[in-house]
Amino acid sequence: MSTIPRGTHAQGTTPVSAHDPTKGVVTFQEEVVRSAVARKFLAGLRIVLGFTFLWPFIDKMFGLGYMTPSARAWIHGGTPAQGFMKNAEGPFAGFFKNIAGPWADWLFMAGLLGIGIALLAGAGLKIAAWTGALLLALMYLAEFPLGTTGAYTNPLFDSHWIEALGIAVLATTLAGDTWGLGKWWGRHVGNGFLR
Numbered sequence: 173m174s175t176i177p178r179g180t181h182a183q184g185t186t187p188v189s190a191h192d193p194t195k196g197v198v199t200f201q202e203e204v205v206r207s208a209v210a211r212k213f214l215a216g217l218r219i220v221l222g223f224t225f226l227w228p229f230i231d232k233m234f235g236l237g238y239m240t241p242s243a244r245a246w247i248h249g250g251t252p253a254q255g256f257m258k259n260a261e262g263p264f265a266g267f268f269k270n271i272a273g274p275w276a277d278w279l280f281m282a283g284l285l286g287i288g289i290a291l292l293a294g295a296g297l298k299i300a301a302w303t304g305a306l307l308l309a310l311m312y313l314a315e316f317p318l319g320t321t322g323a324y325t326n327p328l329f330d331s332h333w334i335e336a337l338g339i340a341v342l343a344t345t346l347a348g349d350t351w352g353l354g355k356w357w358g359r360h361v362g363n364g365f366l367r
Contacts, residue, residue: 197362198358198359198362198363199346199358199363200346200349200354200355200358201214201345201346201347201348201349201350201354201355202349204344204345204346205345205346211347211349211350212350212351214341214342214345214347214350215294215347215350215351215352217338217341217342217347218291218292218294218297218342218347218348218351218352219291219292219351221291221335221338221339221342222287222288222289222290222291222292222293223288223292224288224335225284225285225287225288225291225304226284226285226288226289226292227288228284229281229284229285229288232245232246232250232252232281232284233245233246233247233252233281234246234247235247235248235250240252246277246281251274251277252277252280252281253272253276253277253279253280253281254272254273254274254276254277256311256314257269257271257272257276257314258272260314260315261315261316262313262314262315262316262317262318263316264313264314264316265314268313268314280307283303283304283307284307286300286303287300287303287304287307287339291339291342292352293348293352293353294347294348294349294350294351294352294353294354294357295348295352295353295354295356295357296357296366296367297339297342297343297346297347297348297354297367298343298365298366298367299365299366300339300343301339301340301342301343301344304335304336304339305336305339305340308332308333308335308336309332309336311332312330312332312333315330317330346358346367354367
């Protein structure tokens, strides 16, 4: 979507590029989502999803005892991704067991932290949407509920799908502009991939 300020081009002149933040032309959320109430709900969803990524990072880093006991905290030598990958079940279990290693812990933790901060800050939502979708897809495939009975309420869709689609909606509706740094960030990076 491109937005060109009113009155910036007369007949016979070239329109200003909407992807040039140096010209001050950036699309803001008000142009995409007209309802003020909807913008606030999207901002609330962004904050909730951001905390959904940041909290596991904190718990796995320090072992606060929610999903990660203190003894298995990353700062105490725990392996936040390897344990999950080595215990994978289903048709993709072999793939995840073969690629499990210390590098996976670093990527997993960096992903949780980066996606969580981007969502909470409201800046870099497009990158967060792509990396979040990748992380959630890999987590879904590691658990792959299709064909498993008794462990899942839905044999095909689970919360990984909802979270990935939610982040995509937040990125495309520029939800970081409300209660976040999205407008400031947009003025610096424009409407491109970094937005």
